[in-house]
Amino acid sequence: MPVDLENTEPLAWDSPDLDEDTKAMLDNLQPNILQAHVRDHMSILFVRFGDADGGRRFLRSLVPLMKSARTHLEEVRGHRESKAPGTVYVGVGISKDGYRELGFDPKKFDDAQFTGGMKRSRDFLNDPPASEWEEHYQGEIHAVVLIGDATAEPVEATRAKVLELMGSTVRLLGEETGLGMRNPEGKGIEHFGYVDGRSQPLFLADQVAEERSVNWSPFFPLNHVLAADPLAPNPTRHFGSYLVFRKLEQNVRAFRQAEEELADALGLTGADRARAGAMLVGRFRNGTPLRLHGKPSSDDWPTQNDFNYAKDPGNKCPAFAHIRKMSPRQARDTGSEHFQGVMMPRRGQTYGTRTDNPWDDAPPETRPTGGVGLLFMAFNGALGQFLTIQDWANNPDFPQDKTGQDPLIGQGKRTMKVQYPETWDGGKLSPPQQQAPQTVTMKGGEFFFMPSLAYLKSL
Ligand code: HEM
DSSP states (O other), rough: OOOOOSSSSSSSSOOOOOOOHHHHHHSSOOOOOOOOOOOOOOEEEEEESSSHHHHHHHHHHGGGGGOOOOHHHHHHHHHHHHHHOOOEEEEEEEEEHHHHHOOOOOGSSSOHHHOOOOOGGGGTOOOOOOOGOOHHSSSOEEEEEEEEEEEEEHHHHHHHHHHTTTTTEEEEEEEEEEEEEEEEOOOOTTTTBBBSEEEEEEEOOHHHHHHHOOOOBBBBBBBGOOOEESSOOTTTEEEHHHHEEEEEOOOHHHHHHHHHHHHHHHHHOOGGGGHHHHHHHOOOOOOOOOOGGGSSOOOOSSOOOOOOTTOSSSSSSSSHHHHHHOOOOOHHOOOOOOHHEEEEEEEEEEOOSSSSSSOOOOOOOSSOSOOOOEEEEEEETTTTHHHHHHHHHHHSSSSSOOOOOOOOTTOOOOOOOOBBBBTTTOOBOOOOOEEOOOOEEEEEEEEEEOOHHHHHHHH
């Protein structure tokens, strides 16, 4: 039975009744796509092939360092049941230039954004010109190698092996080092200090079963994340995923200043001052959704995700808040397919080190203005998913006219004024305020396809 990417039931990957095509899909899919791979330490290598033979040899030689999605899922289960340690994650993505250099026609990919490349989407995405990107992103990148693990040593050892395998023709263009950050509760945070990575689309039956989903179901069909690998020996069994990579620098000082200025402008005092930042993000720093602020949690996962905005026209969480812009969660309210179509699993990692505590209330002057940020990564069944939501972020008239840009990642001039609820759920809106300034800057990136292991072996 062909793999059903539109199946409206989550995938029971461990079922004894799994059909042969789906089994083959899991045995040939790279890990970290269907389920996040723990990776507090990451090394991300960007390479250029010197010629087709050298490029093919290099990619093929990486296969013994890699594992399949199924092996990863078994490792995750083993870790849960008996704390068995997992193995290092190695992932490989190839750009449209990389495929061409290897001797394949990128047009075999049925995705115009992929065959165009990220630089060509610049106008649509409102990105800075490529000449302003960091140097190693400015030219052609052929492939990316992702190496991740919970600890630094295996990453370092695997990175050394990968560099050795590059041989004389494959060139390292540049690299990024991802380093996870946690708050005192042990939750993963980003540099502005907020818990991140909580809300994800889920594809697997065991993951879905663990979530409370009365108000919001995190399940999405596989077509949100998988695409047939057109160059693999058997594209009905061999799948991959489109990877969006973007280096996003965060000016933490400017963001913290914006939080303080907003709290002052709205006259917020005491504990209510934290609502200023929460209205920009949509969650408080500890991950509590602004929409549910004030309600006792009955969720045993401390950072709740079972909510929607059906009864909140913006009195609790403004419609422009980052998480509300990115996922208006209307699908479950209205049945609208439109909103269901774009959810993509985010697998990014923070970069840069801090000498301050990103989660505390120390004054803005003590915060970094650059050199830290997010190595944004997301997997897509089609790149239109990413393009659509970055466009929502930039568009002040989404989801309604005069909503305002996404305070975190909206790109483009912020001329429109916006209103905030003066009190949480009070119903009265503030006088119009300037939007928070842009504090995230795109420093470079590319679109890659994460091919099936079968394709890599066939090279
Ligand atoms: C430096 C840049 C960014 C920062 C600091 C940031 C921060 C956050 C935080 C704190 C959350 C809440 C945690 C959660 O719900 O999982 C979140 C959620 C989210 N972010 Fe971002 N983010 C950034 C970039 C992006 C980009 C580039 C996109 C997509 C184009 C994106 C899409 C999302 C989505 C879809 C959610 C989940 C919304 C939901 O399901 O409720 N983020 N982000």
